Amino acid sequence: MMKWVLVFVLLIGGIGYFGYKALMTYGANKLMNEVSTQIVDNKDIDKLMDDPAIQQYVEDGRDLDSLAEEKDLPFHTKEKAMKTVINKVGLDQLKEMKNKALDGVSPDERREMEATLEEKLSAKEMEALKLVALKEIKKRQSQ
Numbered sequence: 001m002m003k004w005v006l007v008f009v010l011l012i013g014g015i016g017y018f019g020y021k022a023l024m025t026y027g028a029n030k031l032m033n034e035v036s037t038q039i040v041d042n043k044d045i046d047k048l049m050d051d052p053a054i055q056q057y058v059e060d061g062r063d064l065d066s067l068a069e070e071k072d073l074p075f076h077t078k079e080k081a082m083k084t085v086i087n088k089v090g091l092d093q094l095k096e097m098k099n100k101a102l103d104g105v106s107p108d109e110r111r112e113m114e115a116t117l118e119e120k121l122s123a124k125e126m127e128a129l130k131l132v133a134l135k136e137i138k139k140r141q142s143q
Helices: 002-039 042-049 052-060 064-070 080-089 093-101 107-120 123-142
Strands: none
Touching: 002 080, 064 080, 064 123, 080 093, 080 107, 080 123, 107 123
């Protein structure tokens, strides 16, 4: 009897763990799609590309993950970006931003979203988020 309870608990735990991972991956993809298409605009990309280190990495075709490690940024993957943003900004506020982004973002709404993110995230976290978005944009352009 105890053996079946243990198997059941392990099975439920495994399903929960992998379900959580799948949900975070799905959420990270959705968030990065919204950030890279609605919130991060060409001015932000140009500003990032003005950084000589980023220019060099992009021109050389090197991986932006190693740049994130060199700059000692707190994250460089979509999943870690998602966790950080959810923890710092909050799920309710993110849903509100997402709903605004789905309807199209006016310049005022975009500034409001940026201000919220800048208020809740550190400068390094914002840079990391923009670098992850840049990575996603570059990935889409190469497909």
